[in-house]
Amino acid sequence: MAVTSGERVRRAAVKLFAAKGFHGTGIRDLAQEAQLSSASLYHYMGTKEDLLAGIMRDSLGRLLTGAERAVAGVTDPAERMGRLVALHVITHARRPEETKVVDDEVRVLSSGARRAVVELRDAYERLWGETIEAGLRAGAFHTxxxxxxxxxxxxxxxGVARWYSARGALSLDELAGHYAVLALRALGAREPLAAPDLDVCRAVVASVWGPA
Amino acid sequence: MAVTSGERVRRAAVKLFAAKGFHGTGIRDLAQEAQLSSASLYHYMGTKEDLLAGIMRDSLGRLLTGAERAVAGVTDPAERMGRLVALHVITHARRPEETKVVDDEVRVLSSGARRAVVELRDAYERLWGETIEAGLRAGAFHTxxxxxxxxxxxxxxxGVARWYSARGALSLDELAGHYAVLALRALGAREPLAAPDLDVCRAVVASVWGPA
Amino acid sequence: MAVTSGERVRRAAVKLFAAKGFHGTGIRDLAQEAQLSSASLYHYMGTKEDLLAGIMRDSLGRLLTGAERAVAGVTDPAERMGRLVALHVITHARRPEETKVVDDEVRVLSSGARRAVVELRDAYERLWGETIEAGLRAGAFHTxxxxxxxxxxxxxxxGVARWYSARGALSLDELAGHYAVLALRALGAREPLAAPDLDVCRAVVASVWGPA
Amino acid sequence: MAVTSGERVRRAAVKLFAAKGFHGTGIRDLAQEAQLSSASLYHYMGTKEDLLAGIMRDSLGRLLTGAERAVAGVTDPAERMGRLVALHVITHARRPEETKVVDDEVRVLSSGARRAVVELRDAYERLWGETIEAGLRAGAFHTxxxxxxxxxxxxxxxGVARWYSARGALSLDELAGHYAVLALRALGAREPLAAPDLDVCRAVVASVWGPA
DNA sequence: AATGAATGAGGCTTCATTCAT
DNA sequence: AATGAATGAAGCCTCATTCAT
Structure with missing residues (x-):
């Protein structure tokens, strides 16, 4: 089935907000990219800010869901941490536009919409924090x-979203594995470091965002 | 002597560009913050983009100068790297606004001004790259x-610029020391890790940006 | 049907550019005259300069078309010349605003749009030049x-556009006939001078610009 | 002696008003051309409009004075008319900037200043009108x-001011003589036409405007 | 004589948005 | 579902002018 107009609007917004920023992107830019008149945009979005808020909630929601799935049932702190890192990195590498928007445009949201986004982000960061704390208590980490x-x-x-290119020499697995090493080292994990289960992480990202 | 109007314009721009982004900051916002009429702004800047470009060149220039001073004559790779990290972190902690503008608004610049900025940034990153390479060759780093x-x-x-607050519990030295540890660990440096000379780094930042 | 907004914009521009000059006419003036908000103007024009360029191209195009029609098939140099003069004079008398804009505002156009206008004007003046040359060769003119x-x-x-008024005592035919005499005398045409076919000239102007 | 600043302002205004029109010329343009700061302009002019009005009064005054001198004591209508034409043409050829400003910018003046200018222009045109009437009464002209x-x-x-160039092939005397012929022919003067005294006309222009 | 600093008003143009069709 | 028309507010910037020095 063809892509719907609503989907085109969403994609246009993700692309342009990522490339030029929310304030740098005009309604006319969105309309052109979505191949609609600017008046027609308003059938698919509320205001421009609503469009942004929707993108941010959705993207953050997928990130959080992915992280929860990736570590579900995993108790070893180093493995948990490695998976969180790998999931985060793979997500930012595969979806640089969505993640850039999430990371860069929170300040644009007015207080109403901002609260939901910040809550999601806090929940996500809490996953990281709890995993680190667990590793410290278990003596696996030292920081x-x-x-x-x-x-x-x-x-x-x-930061991966700002430079990684799928067309470069580095595969997603190499990328994620490398960052897991960096993170575990920084946390003072015992060597030798075991690589997290990247197959699971890749699969989770695919389950949340669709196949690559 | 009182602060000059030109200085007020510069400061207003740094503050607002950092807080709301270049496109999120209007000429009237700048004028209000600088306590001038919007027409008067134009005695002190060319265009709004010129103002941004000036800020970026100046800030990046200070960062680069500081880094060069901090590592001048230092040959030990771990010490060099630690100083680069500390200088970077202290700069971002003490000047979060300038560094946020530099890090976030490059895309706004039109090609003319962008070239100069990118060249400065590349020169700065080259310092880091060369130091890492030297550490690898010397067997001090393993990555x-x-x-x-x-x-x-x-x-x-x-990222420090995005969260550190001088009013928090963490001193600049603690912050910089902590990041130096994280970085050296990530680089696979041999334990025990020696802290870089933070006194020098603080002094260099002060020499480049003025006293705290 | 009522006059469209686009047409109102065009008419407002012709009127005001003629009366106050391009630079003397503000966007707000145009908007008020066209009974639109200044933002709405931009649905019907590109830039203010585009609006001017369109008017000039259109007006010059009609003048050239009219002249070509008026002399089509006419071989006698004095009759050709008389018709060119009459057509020019009638056009300037009936459309003083368009012709004033064409005659006075070429310098405003930036090089892109200026070229097309100058080419039209040159083609028009060539018609005059060729007719004069033909009259000289035929021994009909002496200058x-x-x-x-x-x-x-x-x-x-x-110059007629600058002073003629349809409400004055002078009819279009008297005006055109008089100028034809002045021109043919100046060209040294043999007396007695035959008047050009003013009926044709009037009809051609009506065919190009619409009925009076 | 060097050119005074006041004189530079006047010259700048004549040049720029002629080239770009009154509304197309900014105070900053004038200042740059006159090699002064824009604030300093105001030591030499009242408002920008006063500057224009002064130029127009002065230029028209010289034109009128010149015409009066050129025909003083001359009774023959053809000679009078020829001199008026020659003086007008020579003036417009030698001073295209001043005359263009006079011819094109009257509409800019507000009613106060406009009256004086229009009176001068009317007085000048009356000279032409009276000479033509005299020629008709004397049977020298027929129109x-x-x-x-x-x-x-x-x-x-x-119109000469709009195209004549001193660097072209046509001398001032040839130009003026040619126009005198055109005018006398148009007036129905008896052939053979005697050329007006161009030496006198040239000298009068020089006496009024300074040597070429 | 000359100017840097300053500004209210206005320059042209685009903004996000609404609404009748 | 889609859009042409329309707009108040705001975008960045320049206008002509004043004044203290």
């Missing part, structure tokens, strides 16, 4: 100021 | 894909 | 420096 | 509707 470390690692992994 | 690691660490350290 | 004479006569006839 | 003829000839002769 003072774990919250600082958590923030540092999240920024590190999210 | 495959050093280019990926370099990007990961730069993102990690730059 | 040294025919190029100078051509310019002089064009200026003389175009 | 119905002499006022129309007068307007036509004035437009014809004034």
């Amino acid at each position: 003072p100021r774990p919250e600082v470390t958590r923030k540092a690692l999240l920024e590190m992994c999210g | 495959p894909r050093p280019e990926v690691t370099r990007k990961a660490l730069l993102e990690m350290c730059g | 040294p420096r025919p190029e100078v004479t051509r310019k002089a006569l064009l200026e003389m006839c175009g | 119905p509707r002499p006022e129309v003829t007068r307007k036509a000839l004035l437009e014809m002769c004034g």
